[in-house]
Amino acid sequence: xxxxxxxxxxxxxxxxxxxxxxxxxxxxECAPMGEQQAPQTQEEVCIAGxxxxxxxxxxxxxxxxxxxxxxxNRLWTLEAEVxxxxxxxxxxxxxxxxxxGPGACQLAAACPAAxxxxxxxxxxxxxx
Amino acid sequence: xxxxxxLTALYAQSNSxxxxxxxxxxxxxxxxxxxxxxxxxxxxSEVARLAALQHFDLSDNCLSEVPLGVCGLSxxxxxxxxxxxxxxxxxxxxxxxxxxxxxxxTNCLKAVPPxxxxxxxxxxxxxxxxxxxxxxxxxxxxxxVAGLRCSAA
Numbered sequence: 001x002x003x004x005x006x007x008x009x010x011x012x013x014x015x016x017x018x019x020x021x022x023x024x025x026x027x028x029e030c031a032p033m034g035e036q037q038a039p040q041t042q043e044e045v046c047i048a049g050x051x052x053x054x055x056x057x058x059x060x061x062x063x064x065x066x067x068x069x070x071x072x073n074r075l076w077t078l079e080a081e082v083x084x085x086x087x088x089x090x091x092x093x094x095x096x097x098x099x100x101g102p103g104a105c106q107l108a109a110a111c112p113a114a115x116x117x118x119x120x121x122x123x124x125x126x127x128x
Numbered sequence: 129x130x131x132x133x134x135l136t137a138l139y140a141q142s143n144s145x146x147x148x149x150x151x152x153x154x155x156x157x158x159x160x161x162x163x164x165x166x167x168x169x170x171x172x173s174e175v176a177r178l179a180a181l182q183h184f185d186l187s188d189n190c191l192s193e194v195p196l197g198v199c200g201l202s203x204x205x206x207x208x209x210x211x212x213x214x215x216x217x218x219x220x221x222x223x224x225x226x227x228x229x230x231x232x233x234t235n236c237l238k239a240v241p242p243x244x245x246x247x248x249x250x251x252x253x254x255x256x257x258x259x260x261x262x263x264x265x266x267x268x269x270x271x272x273v274a275g276l277r278c279s280a281a
Contacts, residue, residue: 048139055129059132060129060131060132061131062132063131063132063133063134064134065132065134065135066134066135066136066137067135067136067137067138067139068132068135068137068138068139069139070138070139070140070143071139071140071141071142071143071162072141072142072143073142073143074143074144075140075143075144075145076143076144076145076146077145077149078129078140078145078149078151078152
């Protein structure tokens with residue numbers, strides 16, 4: 001007799017726990033040392049004025065997010081994916097043409113291949 | 129970013145988005161989008177996909193024209209385009225039929241075209257700090273306009 005395993009969606013508790021974990025991670029990544037972090041929720045996040053060059057990885061886990069404030073940072077991209085080949089070659093602002101130019105940067109030795117929004121993977125463009 | 133399918137408000141003012149982030153066009157549930165103070169020179173026509181957008185803040189950028197895609201946002205009630213380098217207004221702006229608040233002060237406008245007379249829901253508009261020599265009389269037919277700033281620079 002052939003048994004076919006059914007794939008059921010994750011229970012709500014697991015989803016809640018995943019979101020809560022992502023939120024805790026977000027607070028850890030964005031709270032400056034010794035500074036009181038503003039309360040964040042799964043629906044509303046404010047990480048304005050944190051000097052961020054890239055969005056925190058945990059942010060894209062917050063699938064219930066309704067309102068996001070990322071103002072007054074140094075963000076230059078909202079790209080959710082850093083393509084795999086780019087992880088192993090220098091990436092720079094302004095596309096491939098500038099990859100070997102003065103703006104090009106080397107990746108850190110420990111390269112989290114699956115991560116997105118990872119700080120330091122992409123050089124920000126020269127500020128206007 | 130495109131995973132955040134339920135996002136209704138995104139405040140991303142004063143960052144370094146020299147280019148409009150293409151991923152934003154996927155966030156079709158957005159009702160409020162602030163991208164002021166970013167140094168953007170253009171906004172792609174795909175922005176018209178943000179059909180639920182009600183407030184779009186593009187002030188304090190480097191736009192030389194009203195983005196065509198913006199003119200397709202028929203749910204828009206508030207459009208902030210002040211402090212750019214806009215020299216001319218598009219006739220397509222007449223499609224912004226829900227618009228109540230329009231800020232265009234501190235640009236390079238030389239005229240206010242008749243097309244704006246079609247904005248029947250307009251209640252507030254600012255055109256001060258431009259080089260306007262001509263205001264189409266149609267604008268004064270916007271019966272609901274309660275505030276209109278047109279003073280010289």
